[in-house]
Amino acid sequence: MSAMLDGGIPSGPIEQKWGRCRFEMMLVNPSNRRKHSIIVVGAGLAGAAASASLGQQGYHVRCFSFHDSPRRAHSIAAQGGINAAKNYRNDGDSTFRLFYDTIKGGDYRSREANVYRLAEVSVNIIDQCVAQGVPFAREYGGLLDTRSFGGVQVSRTFYARGQTGQQLLLGAYQALEEQVGTGTVTMHTRSELLDIVIVDGKARGIVTRDLVSGRVSSHAADVVVLATGGYSNVFYLSTNAKASNCTAIWRAHRRGAFFANPCFTQIHPTCIPLSSEHQSKLTLMSESLRNDGRVWVPLKRGDKRPPNDIPESERDYFLERRYPSFGNLVPRDVASRATKEVCDEGRGVGPSGLGVYLDFAAAIARMSREQVDEKYGNLFDIYEKITGEDAHAVPMRIYPAPHYTMGGLWVDYHLMSTIPGLFVAGEANFSDHGANRLGASALMQGLADGYFILPYTIPDYIASNHLAAIDTSHPAFAAAEADVAERVRRLVGIRGKRSPDSIHRELGKTMWDLCGMSRSDQSLRRALAKVPELREEFWNDLRIVGSGEELNQTLEKAGRIADFLELAELMCIDALDRTESCGGHFRVESQTSEGDAVRDDEHFSFVSAWEWKGQNAPPELHKEPLAFEYVHFAPRSYK
């Protein structure tokens, strides 16, 4: 086993790596760019930003999305904000500090060089977005406002009320539509990627299904970019949009792209608790709420009094108690686990006992109701819409929920996967967040990848490779199309009894219980027995009504679930292999007597990159060793 993987990190001091790399990269003459075609799959922050930037440079870009418009991508839902090391507050921020916080926040499981670059370009992102007209929050003097966000002690998060993702995506969408208008980018909406086409070892195209007519077709290009988002919906209930899925990256994985750290998933501490058995998704309450809200549970277990009847002396502000220096602002993984622990002790609140209070009484007393509303009004509204409760009057109830996946396709420093010519950006890659992502860093990474990294590394790939002209008449396309068509036929032809949703729910529950907030050797082995059974059941007892030649949402779901059922197994294999606890991956065998996670740097300071070996063979593990030259290993302490 275990060939070592090389991320291709440039040499030199960390501050010079990206600059040097940019200089050394090859360029494509402007008049030749039009002759090179690039397929971008995904039109969220990463995909829209990449398509717009590459279109501006003059490449022939085709962008695909299963949505009816790029503006619907899941990025639209991000609430809290986007980080940048601007140090506008003069509070000690710097590129190095953002880099340091991200490495530490990621629990020393990310690449130093990538993270440094991310911190470096973070400032350009804000500039770009402001120029595009993103209406960031402003102060009365006209300058940009910032706030602090989970897990850090500086105020570096830029925001647009509680709708930062929406505004950033609209900025990228508008830039993309401008290019569509000028003809450099062609937009293919309602088109779902179902396979990647490889010719002579390089990614040279994709196969898609038109979601309206059901037509399967191929598209050839010099480069393929996947910016297709994360896979939290493997848990069925998550904060992700309903249609978010792993199909694009999983299909690429099956064609040879290594999958890195699949078990690194983030459970977000502040979501509205589950309330009905028919619930279809979970709603996030932005983590920014923890800036002013205080988290507590009753001291006594089973205390069913209404929250406002519980006196101060009988409340346990457990985050403030356990982590005095970070208090309610500890990183997500720490807050989620602490929440789970108090609920497991029987001190949880709400009808199910799976919830803790997030209380704004002190903030309202300290500021004013108006000031609290200015910051969080829309979140209070969302809360009221869903629960019917007014969080000004009674504390909110929150509980952790699957939210983000740090794992994804393995990429090198150029964001290229192990398939030459296949680049991966945004949440779909594994690159920058290690074992835990800090708040407000996903938007930053998606836009960094799309606006500032791929527009350099893709031209370098085009210029330094001889890419023979091909079109979809190449037999590899016909073969991939036939595979896709066959799979659609197989799904439609099962004619069993179970709906895709019922199987997805069962898979989600299995993963949440056995490979969720805490994992053990035993739980993972149980999951590894259960998931293949479910997969078996899926392929024997699935029911789809209608055909593949029409708009068929049941079929769309089924195809995505089929891939989740394979990915789930890889997540458990990875989680079982990594016997340490780190970031969002908590192995019960590896903790202190106080229940804090214990990392094992000696044995696990590496990226796990898994290679698909076929349906009936176990995947092969490749390791990319992680070296830390600038940030030294330390137990991650927020006490």
Place this chain on the structure above:
Amino acid sequence: MKLTLKVWRQQEAGASGRFATYDVDGVTPDMSFLETLDLLNENLLARGEAPVAFESDCREGICGSCGFLINGVAHGGRPGTTVCQLSMRFFEDGDVLTLEPWRARAFQVIRDLIVERSAFDRIVQAGGFISVPVGSARDGNAILVQKESADTAFDAAACIGCGACVAACPNASAMLFTAAKLMHLNTLPQGQPQHHLRTLDMIAAMQNEHFGSCTNHGECEAVCPKGIPMEFIGSMNHDLITAMFRRRRERPPAPDVGKQPYHEIEETGSRSRNK
């Protein structure tokens, strides 16, 4: 509770449609409206019938995917609420509800409750952006933006592109949507250089998409889940007049082949954005 849903069923674009009536039992007040449709669809699937096609994604009122008429009212008629945010606690046992797709010439029904809204994207393509090639931006704080302007721009930019305004309008006009985008970009200092062109181009594109004109009914504002106010339409009309006046004084740039500007603007010869 038990509800009766009369749902528009249509196989595909151009096909004829009809209402089908379904009873849904076991609905609880903590479910959302779309979860009720999920439940209906599970029942239909179990009976071997095709589930009702409808769009949704974020299910928290931000992506703009969802939307249909409930008893003739877009998104069901609760203020500031998209249909995905609509809770079943507002309904009662025995309610009979009619569900129909958006009805507008510019929004073709492609199946059941799903319509094609790409006309909105084309309006944005025409001018709904600020041209700023990546990498060319100045420091974010080099541009001062008055808090009031930033807030107004934000209020306008909150539009989710759902299309309810069009569906509610007796003329199926897209004025509120277009006005919101114009207000967002035209209010900000960054948006000034393209102010007039953007106004002319976006309005021209809107006219080309079979949307009707505005006769001040105000239905759009009433159903808009994001509270986009009618007054933005007033500002847009004002911007249009200024833009037409300004552009007329300039030498007309060469018209852009391939796009069909609407007649009034054709006279001024604008469409120079791509030059």
